[in-house]
Amino acid sequence: MDGDADGRLHVLDPAADLEAFLIAAAAPAWRAKAVRRWLVAGRAESFADMTDLPRDLRQRLESRYRIWTTTVAAHKTTEDGTEKLLLELADGQRIECVLLRDGARRTVCISSQVGCAMGCVFCASGIDGVVRNLTTGEILEQLLRLARLLPEGERLSHLVVMGMGEPLANLDRLLPALAVARDPDCLGISQRRITISTVGLPTAIDRLVEVDAGYNLAVSLHAADDELRTRLVPVNKAIGLDAILAAADRYWEASGRRLTFEYVLLRGVNDTPADATTLARRLAGRAALVNVIPYNTVAGMPWQEPSRQAIERFLGVLLEQGVNVQVRRRKGARIDAACGQLRRLAAARSPSPPSS
Numbered sequence: 631m632d633g634d635a636d637g638r639l640h641v642l643d644p645a646a647d648l649e650a651f652l653i654a655a656a657a658p659a660w661r662a663k664a665v666r667r668w669l670v671a672g673r674a675e676s677f678a679d680m681t682d683l684p685r686d687l688r689q690r691l692e693s694r695y696r697i698w699t700t701t702v703a704a705h706k707t708t709e710d711g712t713e714k715l716l717l718e719l720a721d722g723q724r725i726e727c728v729l730l731r732d733g734a735r736r737t738v739c740i741s742s743q744v745g746c747a748m749g750c751v752f753c754a755s756g757i758d759g760v761v762r763n764l765t766t767g768e769i770l771e772q773l774l775r776l777a778r779l780l781p782e783g784e785r786l787s788h789l790v791v792m793g794m795g796e797p798l799a800n801l802d803r804l805l806p807a808l809a810v811a812r813d814p815d816c817l818g819i820s821q822r823r824i825t826i827s828t829v830g831l832p833t834a835i836d837r838l839v840e841v842d843a844g845y846n847l848a849v850s851l852h853a854a855d856d857e858l859r860t861r862l863v864p865v866n867k868a869i870g871l872d873a874i875l876a877a878a879d880r881y882w883e884a885s886g887r888r889l890t891f892e893y894v895l896l897r898g899v900n901d902t903p904a905d906a907t908t909l910a911r912r913l914a915g916r917a918a919l920v921n922v923i924p925y926n927t928v929a930g931m932p933w934q935e936p937s938r939q940a941i942e943r944f945l946g947v948l949l950e951q952g953v954n955v956q957v958r959r960r961k962g963a964r965i966d967a968a969c970g971q972l973r974r975l976a977a978a979r980s981p982s983p984p985s986s
Contacts (some may be wrong), residue, residue, distance in 0.1 A: 640767020743795025798834035830874035910951035
């Protein structure tokens, strides 16, 4: 069970077993719905704010549970409506989460780990490796923080687990968090509007099939041949594209949900027409969407954004080959919204938090 330094659990963490606590406190179990409603719709900042609960119960909840285990270390906004939070955890580690506004959509992108062990060479999240998994409560708290950035009457509509970390390496804590996020008494985000992004861990993808295949799955390819992909995503050496694509196919067969394959375009590395042709051949016959992501330049790293002409040529080849493709629009570039950027900048300006 994941507790905080003072022994209290996050009130939304399923391991906290709020219903059992209420029964033991001689309070009806339905009070749990009231607590969750206060946190989401009522935006309560403390148990004391939950004024329709008996005072002694609020005090007992306060002694047992925590609502907030993080503090906001930085909050950045940009004119397109994107907002990014750098959250400091109880142990001094830091993570990032983002709110994106697009028409009526209110999408949040959250982290699943402190750092990342996958080693993608162009990603700021994994430069220092992985420190630890986030707890279920820490994952959920990102959602609470981001939901509070919305005005009254608006709610989160889409959830993407695409921030810091490899989500499938932390399924034991992620899946319970997503179950709470889907709960109509909590955030009520439709399962069909939740996407899990992964570099491709076949065993974990198969586990996802077994326990709950209703989420959207996005596989980060970034290259269509093993030699180049291993250069960009070192963990690929121990797995290989064939195994990843086979696992993705099994997920599609179980879920019926269209697969998404993400491809970050790096200037002069994987953005040629030949690269696009290889990618189209790899994905031939699959009901899939290729999400092309022009690289978001990170200070201090050697990779560069591709030219507009290179992007157009790459897309043209994919379209000619009948690939369903879209280009991710750049949002939040001015607030260091690429994974790990804000955390790196903050770390450069202050002493590093302890590694646990």
